[in-house]
Amino acid sequence: QSALTQPASVSGSPGQSITISCTGTSSDVGTYDLVSWYQQYPGKAPKPMIYEGTKRPSGVSSRFSGSKSGNTASLTISGLQAEDEADYYCFSYAGTFCVFGTGTKVTV
């Protein structure tokens, strides 16, 4: 049960686009189209941003989008804004258990 691999940090300027990768294996990300992404501010509970790989919950900005290629899922934030500065985690089902990514700190 290894954590999914994410870059420790990603940074960008306001208005730019950034992409956070989430690399798993053929037992989790590669098999199930069920990767979800969560945004977390310090001291706050995580907030769902993407589910089932590409879907956005109601109320989440269209600047957030998800994709997948092989064993790697990605979260793209376009038109980066100061409020996007937070930690981001991917999450996947793995057959008999679930697993989070290592987390990525986004700096704007």
Add this chain to the structure above:
Amino acid sequence: EVQLVESGGGLVQPGWSLRLSCAASGFTFGDFAMHWVRQGPGEGLEWVSGISWNTDIKGHADSVKGRFTISRDNARSSLYLQMNSLTADDTALYYCARGRGGDIRWDLDYWGQGIMVTVSP
């Protein structure tokens, strides 16, 4: 409005046991899978356990397997986590979260605010 409220945390000594509870409201609890997720101080999120709507499917992370047990009472709209043989590595904020569907495969669409568990001599 969906609400998840955790309780039962606190300071315990290594080797002790603790039982966390999560009281759910605002939805039909028995229709959804439920999960426990934890976050150590300054650490990332770690999935701990998940249970399907009808308790047929239970999963635990290797780090807690054999020590932690997840359970639920649909009549009381409550989720539980029995934690035994606690160690310092179990010190974390524990979140209760709802799965989007009845099986544990789905994402976590609602979260509680978390309850702190500290394991220290």
